[in-house]
Structure formats: C-alpha cells, structure tokens
Amino acid sequence: GAVVSQHPSWVICKSGTSVKIECRSLDFQATTMFWYRQFPKQSLMLMATSNEGSKATYEQGVEKDKFLINHASLTLSTLTVTSAHPEDSSFYICSAPLVGVHAEAFFGQGTRLTVV
C-alpha cells in the first residue's frame, strides 16, 4: 500500500522554542493532508486540513498562528508548533488520502512531542 512518512518520530524541546514536523507521501501525490493530535486516553482530533498551494483549513479551537502548516509540494506538508509550551505535548499524526471516490487515507507513524 501507499506509504506516508512522518519525521521525527519523537522530539523533546524547551518551552518557548518551535518544532517542525514533516509529513511526506512517499509513493503518491497528495494535494490534501490531514493533521491530527492525540492526547493521552483521548481520541485522535483533527487539527487542520493541509492543502497544496493554498492556506490550510483549521478546525474550530485550533490556533492557526501557533500551529503553522505549509504544504509546499504534492508530497510534503509540515506542521510547525511555534513557541511550544508543555500543554502542547501530545502525539501528532498526519494522514494523506489517495485521490478518488471513496479513497482511503494512509497515516504517518506519528510524532511524540514533549515540551519541557
């Protein structure tokens, strides 16, 4: 099946710094990618929809100035957590769908972010 690669798998950063997470579709083009966040013992929550060549669409309650999304090419979307704080510590997952009716999405392995 199609492969989505997410990097890094885990990262520890100091409070106030910024962290960039990459999501790549390795063997297909993805005009759309999705970014999710999962807190402990909670469901995956959609944060934003990343659109190649245009602005991302953010879900209600997600700060677009804090979670910067750039979808610069058909195979790469990046999520930058700016001025990270301990409450941003979470598991971030991206997914990329195949184009087509009833197409499915493929997920990256996730990034565990810990802000200290």
Added chain:
Amino acid sequence: AQSVSQHNHHVILSEAASLELGCNYSYGGTVNLFWYVQYPGQHLQLLLKYFSGDPLVKGIKGFEAEFIKSKFSFNLRKPSVQWSDTAEYFCAVSPSFSGGYQKVTFGIGTKLQVIP
C-alpha cells in the same frame, strides 16, 4: 458534526476467544465507516471499511464488521483472536460524499491485549 463512541477502552482476552468491539456513531446523513488498527510501534492502518452495499464487511486478518443502520453501529468482530492481534483499534466515520476522501472522526480507541 459527526461523533464516534467506542464502548470498551481496554479489553483483555485469552487466545482463541471471540472478540467484539462496539462502535456507535452519530451523524445526520450517509456515512463511510472504518476500523483502523495500530500495532505497537507501527503506523495506524486500515483494517476494513464500509462505503455501501453489503453491511457485513470483511477485512484483513480475519476481522469483520457489521453496519447496522438502525442502531448507528459498526461493531468489529473476530471469531478467534491471536496474540498478534494485540493492538489498539479505532472506529472512525466520515460523511459520505462523492468525489473522494472526507474528514474522518475517530473514536477514543480500544486497547486489546491478547494473553497467550
């Protein structure tokens, strides 16, 4: 907006026992339904999906799920579990539109532990 409820957060079974994981959703329109599985240290991957047609769908590794529209349910089943089925299972739903993949809402997940 759609929502998903998974009833069992942590299930422990012995090998060869039968499995049924409950999933209910709420949405006012037609839906696509998914079960995803995440094995320890691996990507989230699709186990099975329902878009239309036969409400009993079969997935990989002997799993199946039945869509009961009147109950808004999509329970996952397997007649005989194996130790290798130890993983976390997520039920998910998306609105059903023509033209491709839509935003997916996930349940909280069920951790299945199979004891040899």
